[in-house]
Amino acid sequence: MMTTVERRVTDQIDRLTGDMVEFLQSLIRVPTVNPPGEYYDPCAHLIGDFLHEFGFDISYVTATDHPDHTPGFPRVNVIGRLQGAHSMPAVHLNGHTDVVPAGEGWTMDPFGGEIRDGKVYGRGACDMKGGIASAVFAAAALREAGVTLAGTLEFSGTVDEESGGFAGMAYLAEAGHISPERTSCVIIPEPLNVDRICLGHRGVYWFQIETLGRIAHGSMPFLGANAIDMMGRVLDRIDTNLRPELLSKVTSMPVEPPYARHATLNINGIFGGQTRTGVGTPCVADRCTAVFDRRFLKEEDSGEVRQEIADIIASLELSGELFKANISDLMLVEPVETDRNADVVRTAAEAIEDVLDLKPSYIASPGTYDHKHVTNIGGVSQCIAYGPGMLDLAHQPDEYCEIEHMVQSSKVIALSIMRLLGT
Numbered sequence: 463m464m465t466t467v468e469r470r471v472t473d474q475i476d477r478l479t480g481d482m483v484e485f486l487q488s489l490i491r492v493p494t495v496n497p498p499g500e501y502y503d504p505c506a507h508l509i510g511d512f513l514h515e516f517g518f519d520i521s522y523v524t525a526t527d528h529p530d531h532t533p534g535f536p537r538v539n540v541i542g543r544l545q546g547a548h549s550m551p552a553v554h555l556n557g558h559t560d561v562v563p564a565g566e567g568w569t570m571d572p573f574g575g576e577i578r579d580g581k582v583y584g585r586g587a588c589d590m591k592g593g594i595a596s597a598v599f600a601a602a603a604l605r606e607a608g609v610t611l612a613g614t615l616e617f618s619g620t621v622d623e624e625s626g627g628f629a630g631m632a633y634l635a636e637a638g639h640i641s642p643e644r645t646s647c648v649i650i651p652e653p654l655n656v657d658r659i660c661l662g663h664r665g666v667y668w669f670q671i672e673t674l675g676r677i678a679h680g681s682m683p684f685l686g687a688n689a690i691d692m693m694g695r696v697l698d699r700i701d702t703n704l705r706p707e708l709l710s711k712v713t714s715m716p717v718e719p720p721y722a723r724h725a726t727l728n729i730n731g732i733f734g735g736q737t738r739t740g741v742g743t744p745c746v747a748d749r750c751t752a753v754f755d756r757r758f759l760k761e762e763d764s765g766e767v768r769q770e771i772a773d774i775i776a777s778l779e780l781s782g783e784l785f786k787a788n789i790s791d792l793m794l795v796e797p798v799e800t801d802r803n804a805d806v807v808r809t810a811a812e813a814i815e816d817v818l819d820l821k822p823s824y825i826a827s828p829g830t831y832d833h834k835h836v837t838n839i840g841g842v843s844q845c846i847a848y849g850p851g852m853l854d855l856a857h858q859p860d861e862y863c864e865i866e867h868m869v870q871s872s873k874v875i876a877l878s879i880m881r882l883l884g885t
C-alpha cells in the first residue's frame with residue numbers, strides 16, 4: 463500500500479513523463495559507442511548537469527590510468543550525491559552510459575531517438591539509457607514532490623560496462639566510491655522487464671589456448687607439425703569429455719533462460735595458419751589460437767574450473783602424439799548473488815507489487831554486468847538489477863524502450879528509495 467506522500471511522488475512521475483522521454487532522447491542522441499568509447503564526456507555532463515538542477519553534488523571521475531583511456535576517448539564517469547540528514551543508509555543507483563555499435567538492420571536512425579507507438583527507439587534505448595532516465599527521474603520526482611530523504615542518495619553513470627566495466631564501475635569501486643562504509647545497496651536499472659528482479663549472475667572464465675606446431679612445406683606435411691590438427695584434438699576432448707560434464711551441472715540460481723542454469727562453454731574465436739585474404743603459400747600451420755568463454759556456476763570452484771582445462775592440455779601432452787600448447791587466462795569473474803531476503807530485494811519486490819499490482823519474479827543473468835564489481839571489488843553485498851526494457855531487445859536492431867515501462871520502473875525505484883532511506 464502506498465502512503466499519501468508516496469502517491470504524490472508517483473503522480474509527479476506521471477506528470478514528468480514527457481520530460482523523462484525527452485531526456486532519454488537526448489541520451490540516445492549522444493552516440494556513446496563502445497568500442498571505441500565515444501562521447502563519454504558529453505554524456506557524463508548531460509547526466510551531471512541534469513542531476514545538479516535537482517540538488518545533487520556532482521563529481522567526475524576519469525579513469526586516467528586505465529589503458530583504454532586516451533585523450534581522444536577519455537573514460538569519464540559521473541557521480542551525483544544527494545546528501546540526506548544522515549550519510550547512511552545510502553542507496554546508490556548506477557547505469558552504464560556506453561552502448562554497443564548500431565550494427566546492420568535498422569529501419570530508422572539508431573541515434574535519432576524516434577518515438578513510435580509509445581516506444582522510444584535507438585541504440586541504448588533499452589540497454590540501458592531508458593533505465594538511466596527512469597532512475598534519474600525517480601530522483602527528480604522526489605525533489606519536485608518536496609520529499610526530503612533521511613538517508614543519502616547517489617547516482618553514477620559509468621563507462622565501458624559492455625567491455626567489462628573496468629574503467630567504469632570497477633574503477634569507482636577501487637577508488638572507494640562503492641564500499642560498505644558509504645553504500646548500503648546498489649540498484650542497476652538494466653533492461654530485465656519491469657516485473658523481474660535480477661539477483662546476480664554466473665561466473666566467467668575467458669581463456670586462450672595456443673597450440674604450437676612446426677612450419678614445413680605444405681606438400682610434405684609429415685615434415686612439420688600442424689598446430690590446427692592439434693587444436694582439433696583439444697576441441698574433440700572438450701566435446702567428448704568436458705561438455706557432457708558441464709551439462710550435468712545445474713545451479714540453484716534462477717538463471718534465465720533456464721538452459722543457462724547449466725555450466726556452458728563457447729568457442730568465441732579460432733585462428734590458425736594462412737590468412738583468409740589472398741591465395742597464401744603452402745605451409746604447415748605452426749600456430750593456432752582459440753578463445754574460449756566458460757560460464758560457471760556458484761556451486762563450482764573457479765580453481766577447479768581452470769584446472770579442468772589444464773588437465774585436458776596435460777593429458778594431450780602425455781598422449782604420445784605430437785602436441786604442445788599453452789593456456790593464458792584472459793578474464794576471471796566470480797559469480798555473485800544477492801540474498802533474496804536482503805532489504806533491497808524485499809523493498810523492490812513490495813514496490814513492484816504496489817505499482818504493478820503483481821508479484822515479481824526473481825532471476826539471475828546468464829551473462830555478467832557491473833554487479834560483479836559492486837560485490838567483488840566494492841564489498842557491497844546488496845545489489846540488484848531492476849529496470850525498464852526487455853532483455854531480448856538489447857544489442858538488436860530497432861532497439862526500443864516502452865514509455866509505460868519507464869514510468870512504471872521509475873515509480874518502483876522512487877518508492878524503493880523512499881522506503882530504504884526513510885523520509
Ligand SMILES: [Zn+2]
Nearest residue numbers: 558589590652
Ligand atoms: Zn546493459
